[in-house]
Amino acid sequence: MNDTISVTDWDARDPLAEFRNRFFSESQEVYLDGNSLGKMPLEAQATVQRVLQQQWGQGLIRSWNEQWLDLPPRIAGKYAQLLGTNPANIIIGESTSVRLYQIVHALLNTHKYTRLITDNLNFPTDLYILEGLEKAFELPQTLVVDYGQEFEADIETLKAEIQKQPCIVCLSLVSYKSAYLYPMAELNRWAQAHHSIIVWDLSHAVGVVPIDFQATQTKAAIGCTYKFMNGGPGAPAFMYIGESLQKELANPIQGWFGHAKPFDFSTSYKAAEGIHRFASGTPQILSLAAMEAGVDIALEAGIEAIRKKSVQQTDYLISAFQKELMPYGFELFSPQKSINRGSHISLTHPQAWQICQALQQGMEGYPQVIPDFRPPQIIRLGVAPLYTSFADLMLAVKYLKAIVEHQWHIKYPTDKPQVT
Numbered sequence: 001m002n003d004t005i006s007v008t009d010w011d012a013r014d015p016l017a018e019f020r021n022r023f024f025s026e027s028q029e030v031y032l033d034g035n036s037l038g039k040m041p042l043e044a045q046a047t048v049q050r051v052l053q054q055q056w057g058q059g060l061i062r063s064w065n066e067q068w069l070d071l072p073p074r075i076a077g078k079y080a081q082l083l084g085t086n087p088a089n090i091i092i093g094e095s096t097s098v099r100l101y102q103i104v105h106a107l108l109n110t111h112k113y114t115r116l117i118t119d120n121l122n123f124p125t126d127l128y129i130l131e132g133l134e135k136a137f138e139l140p141q142t143l144v145v146d147y148g149q150e151f152e153a154d155i156e157t158l159k160a161e162i163q164k165q166p167c168i169v170c171l172s173l174v175s176y177k178s179a180y181l182y183p184m185a186e187l188n189r190w191a192q193a194h195h196s197i198i199v200w201d202l203s204h205a206v207g208v209v210p211i212d213f214q215a216t217q218t219k220a221a222i223g224c225t226y227k228f229m230n231g232g233p234g235a236p237a238f239m240y241i242g243e244s245l246q247k248e249l250a251n252p253i254q255g256w257f258g259h260a261k262p263f264d265f266s267t268s269y270k271a272a273e274g275i276h277r278f279a280s281g282t283p284q285i286l287s288l289a290a291m292e293a294g295v296d297i298a299l300e301a302g303i304e305a306i307r308k309k310s311v312q313q314t315d316y317l318i319s320a321f322q323k324e325l326m327p328y329g330f331e332l333f334s335p336q337k338s339i340n341r342g343s344h345i346s347l348t349h350p351q352a353w354q355i356c357q358a359l360q361q362g363m364e365g366y367p368q369v370i371p372d373f374r375p376p377q378i379i380r381l382g383v384a385p386l387y388t389s390f391a392d393l394m395l396a397v398k399y400l401k402a403i404v405e406h407q408w409h410i411k412y413p414t415d416k417p418q419v420t
């Protein structure tokens, strides 16, 4: 069918096509899980090797002054460039969960907010952190706005809740299940007008959706760097706090790296200036070294070009789903309009987990295809424009169709391992 020709054309015309060669790849497998764990940049491998050999192996303690103390602010500067802010507003380190705890704790300590709000589209760790803080601060129960479905937010319902009282709202800019993309600037304006603040979790958005903190009047954000930013498993998170807010906030984990002068070894704590006070312990140097190549590549490719390809590819997936998969019991679980979605496409099917296992297996004529599964019956297909080709997507759709057509998935167990 002439899908093959058009897909080849798309790939031939793709200005980002060359970036695919910058990532480790040993097999023909089609990797569609960059929204969970991004691929390894070859440069990361070389950098870590160099850091191990020269900086840890040979330099040892001298490497702190010579290289390592500069590493977190250098990477923060690169994230600042990507996210439309000043480097002084970004800190790198810890996990997204810890960063969320720190920022919400600090905001609660200002005594300006009386309630925590999130919604049922948010990622579980965010809900758990809020629940813990609500107990610690003896707040009323966190309001988890429930839209009655997990597909998209009802912005009017959300706004109605926000305007009731000054609150801290935590939302994921791109929802992990459906890829629904929130109207960031509109909600920030609404929150501000109602004496509230939104803490954005950008984990599923950073690296595929253009984000400009200044233009959107964002006050606080966090996000992980191991998905579309290709920072490596468990890579350090980033946290953004708008400049005007920084002075008001105190780090609840006031460790020595957040001290104004950590190497004076003073017996009492004095917070560092600005965002630096949000550091706690020693930076994770090997993980930081591994994550830098990912942000370098994203900056080199340009977020606008990445987004353009992401929209073309997710549009392509949706139209291929309509033509090839709809008759086989699959349903689309991502927004139709690109303006409302991030960079993965979710499909549901009653036997989703078994189909995922068949996809991962590979078959004669089909390479292994790696998606992921989210309950209750979602197959997520992550589109990472830096290394996903249109041919990859076509193959995945054909394979999905063949699996269900031939019932190849039926032999796979319905029980699941821990990581799906």
Ligand SMILES: Cc1ncc(COP(=O)(O)O)c(C=O)c1O
Binding pocket: 095, 096, 097, 098, 123, 125, 126, 172, 176, 201, 203, 204, 224, 237
């Ligand atoms: C939206 C979102 N927030 C947070 C996390 C978890 O972050 P961390 O493990 O760095 O705490 C994830 C992980 O997938 C996520 O999707």
